[in-house]
Amino acid sequence: MAQTDLVFSCNYQRGKARLGTIRTVHGEFETPVFMPVGTQATVKSVLPEDVLKTGSKIILSNAYHLYLRPGTETVKAAGGLHRFMNWKGSTLTDSGGFQVMSLGSTVKVTDEGASFRSHIDGSEVFFSPEISVRAQVDIGADIIMCFDQCVPYPVSKEVARKAMVRTTLWAERAKSVPVPRSQALFGIVQGSVWTDLRKESALSLSRLDFPGYAIGGLAVGEPKKDFYEIVRSTVGYLPEDKPRYLMGVGHPLDLIEGSLSGVDMFDCVLPTRNARHGRAFTFEGGLNIRNRKFAGDYGPLEESCDCVTCKGFTRAYLRHLLVAGETLASTLLTIHNLRFFQRLMERIRESILEGTEERLRESILEVYPFREE
Amino acid sequence: MAQTDLVFSCNYQRGKARLGTIRTVHGEFETPVFMPVGTQATVKSVLPEDVLKTGSKIILSNAYHLYLRPGTETVKAAGGLHRFMNWKGSTLTDSGGFQVMSLGSTVKVTDEGASFRSHIDGSEVFFSPEISVRAQVDIGADIIMCFDQCVPYPVSKEVARKAMVRTTLWAERAKSVPVPRSQALFGIVQGSVWTDLRKESALSLSRLDFPGYAIGGLAVGEPKKDFYEIVRSTVGYLPEDKPRYLMGVGHPLDLIEGSLSGVDMFDCVLPTRNARHGRAFTFEGGLNIRNRKFAGDYGPLEESCDCVTCKGFTRAYLRHLLVAGETLASTLLTIHNLRFFQRLMERIRESILEGTEERLRESILEVYPFREE
Numbered sequence: 001m002a003q004t005d006l007v008f009s010c011n012y013q014r015g016k017a018r019l020g021t022i023r024t025v026h027g028e029f030e031t032p033v034f035m036p037v038g039t040q041a042t043v044k045s046v047l048p049e050d051v052l053k054t055g056s057k058i059i060l061s062n063a064y065h066l067y068l069r070p071g072t073e074t075v076k077a078a079g080g081l082h083r084f085m086n087w088k089g090s091t092l093t094d095s096g097g098f099q100v101m102s103l104g105s106t107v108k109v110t111d112e113g114a115s116f117r118s119h120i121d122g123s124e125v126f127f128s129p130e131i132s133v134r135a136q137v138d139i140g141a142d143i144i145m146c147f148d149q150c151v152p153y154p155v156s157k158e159v160a161r162k163a164m165v166r167t168t169l170w171a172e173r174a175k176s177v178p179v180p181r182s183q184a185l186f187g188i189v190q191g192s193v194w195t196d197l198r199k200e201s202a203l204s205l206s207r208l209d210f211p212g213y214a215i216g217g218l219a220v221g222e223p224k225k226d227f228y229e230i231v232r233s234t235v236g237y238l239p240e241d242k243p244r245y246l247m248g249v250g251h252p253l254d255l256i257e258g259s260l261s262g263v264d265m266f267d268c269v270l271p272t273r274n275a276r277h278g279r280a281f282t283f284e285g286g287l288n289i290r291n292r293k294f295a296g297d298y299g300p301l302e303e304s305c306d307c308v309t310c311k312g313f314t315r316a317y318l319r320h321l322l323v324a325g326e327t328l329a330s331t332l333l334t335i336h337n338l339r340f341f342q343r344l345m346e347r348i349r350e351s352i353l354e355g356t357e358e359r360l361r362e363s364i365l366e367v368y369p370f371r372e373e
Numbered sequence: 374m375a376q377t378d379l380v381f382s383c384n385y386q387r388g389k390a391r392l393g394t395i396r397t398v399h400g401e402f403e404t405p406v407f408m409p410v411g412t413q414a415t416v417k418s419v420l421p422e423d424v425l426k427t428g429s430k431i432i433l434s435n436a437y438h439l440y441l442r443p444g445t446e447t448v449k450a451a452g453g454l455h456r457f458m459n460w461k462g463s464t465l466t467d468s469g470g471f472q473v474m475s476l477g478s479t480v481k482v483t484d485e486g487a488s489f490r491s492h493i494d495g496s497e498v499f500f501s502p503e504i505s506v507r508a509q510v511d512i513g514a515d516i517i518m519c520f521d522q523c524v525p526y527p528v529s530k531e532v533a534r535k536a537m538v539r540t541t542l543w544a545e546r547a548k549s550v551p552v553p554r555s556q557a558l559f560g561i562v563q564g565s566v567w568t569d570l571r572k573e574s575a576l577s578l579s580r581l582d583f584p585g586y587a588i589g590g591l592a593v594g595e596p597k598k599d600f601y602e603i604v605r606s607t608v609g610y611l612p613e614d615k616p617r618y619l620m621g622v623g624h625p626l627d628l629i630e631g632s633l634s635g636v637d638m639f640d641c642v643l644p645t646r647n648a649r650h651g652r653a654f655t656f657e658g659g660l661n662i663r664n665r666k667f668a669g670d671y672g673p674l675e676e677s678c679d680c681v682t683c684k685g686f687t688r689a690y691l692r693h694l695l696v697a698g699e700t701l702a703s704t705l706l707t708i709h710n711l712r713f714f715q716r717l718m719e720r721i722r723e724s725i726l727e728g729t730e731e732r733l734r735e736s737i738l739e740v741y742p743f744r745e746e
Contacts, residue, residue, distance in 0.1 A: 040697045070693040086685040312459040320443040324413045327700045
């Protein structure tokens, strides 16, 4: 295994759930951790300093997006992603596997890699495991991901199996690319909703000895039951001493279920995207701030919240900004929603320590009964 | 004259140019002053705290806009504009006269007031001098403006004269509305490009003894020569001991010319609107940040600038945000442009004190030879 500066320590375990820390050259954070999404080297509409104030210590960007625009050489010449976007915490880049799948029928995947047309200008692009890792080395995130073949849901088991086997093959090739020790390359488990495929994927990746492992290809439309089952069973085949990252997840309940299943890292667009649609998360449930009833509501989004938005601005003002089409609404709601997700992670970590997971799960289930969007 | 808490002190004068301070119940600021525009109770895309950091101490909002949305009762119930938008400095609201003119042929103006259709939902609205002042009392800005009849350019002298006479009539009626002493009501001089009409307007308004006077109806397309001549001559007919406000101005050169003519206050959308179009002001000239040449430019927007944007972000990053359609570009460029305008005002005040106005005028004229947009 390549040497890496990334240090994962598990400090406490109850059942499958565990508490730990991850240290990168850009700082340390507690796990289970939620990582805000900043696809294009910006957490949309929020200054990096204000993202930090939400308690977020690692954010996620995307190699596919940055490769196409502004180009990885631009990020490299800036001194890497941290300096390019003026972010003082840690970073992770996804490899682009998920984005390539999202392009649908215009993608041609062979063992070599994936050919597709850029979503920006239609130009032809070829992505391979080696190209993706090299791009991510140029970008310079603390944690980088192997290029994987995601499959949509539903898909035949044979197609899922082939993509899983290819993902492992690609992981081997990704590992052969030199990576500075300041960066840690994680493998990605695939296999759709079949536990045996997931097991095979997890075990063969583990043999490659990555400094961390992700569970990919979930939250793509599969039933919740299958989703939870896959997470639980897959975690069992991953090394105890390495961080586990559940990609693209998720809904508040999913963060609880994932954490209780032994997952250490999460990312999701939910807090940021919902904010831009005028929706706020609170521990009393979601709020659609466009709703007329907030026009004369001079309370904060959430009484118990300590974020910049709740400390200085009312629901009535936020509704005014939304209705008037002012982008400051997105900024303020994003700040609050990110803080909500960080507070939720704090509560999850606390509940694991205190053995009150069930109470937390029930209180969240009561106000967030099903997946939003 | 109604008593007011507003205090204007002139501390230094050279020729017509003067340096002073204005104190409101929300703080003190130096004059000549530039006021950023926050039409809808927000300086677009920037948190109020970050607006303060640009050195801006008074911002401008709009009674017409807030009357229509969210409604002045909403702002009043919030505790007034300052609390509604969480702005810790001073505020000024324009009356809506300029906005009503901008609606064009759908407006019917009589001595009573102006009838028009809302630009938001087409509903019929009637605005009078009394309604406008009452709306502004509800909004609660430190400085409020009489409802005036603006005329477009060009216009016949007879039409300009009638609008000017009506504006004075309306100013008398505005003065009859009770205003708390924490708010100061300013009169507005009209008269298009005719110096005799402007003189008549200034003298008759002065007799009404307002705590401050504005020159309105300029920067609407008239030749620069006329514009400067009107400003210079009108100032001569306004009281020495009251602040003078040149509305909707302006271009860097206009701020210099206006200040040298004895104007104390300015507002303009130029720094904020240009920012949203990807254009940055610097003392070496304007920059179109979308330009390809900035893709690999890792310097700040302006080496000598001390704003949040220049301290943390490069031209290459700003260009990336712009090209990628990220709203953070507007936020960062607005912060810089507002800081540029405040630094320009600092230089103007300094040049008046040191007698170096000519040198400043020439250096600005060299890089901003004509009006932008």
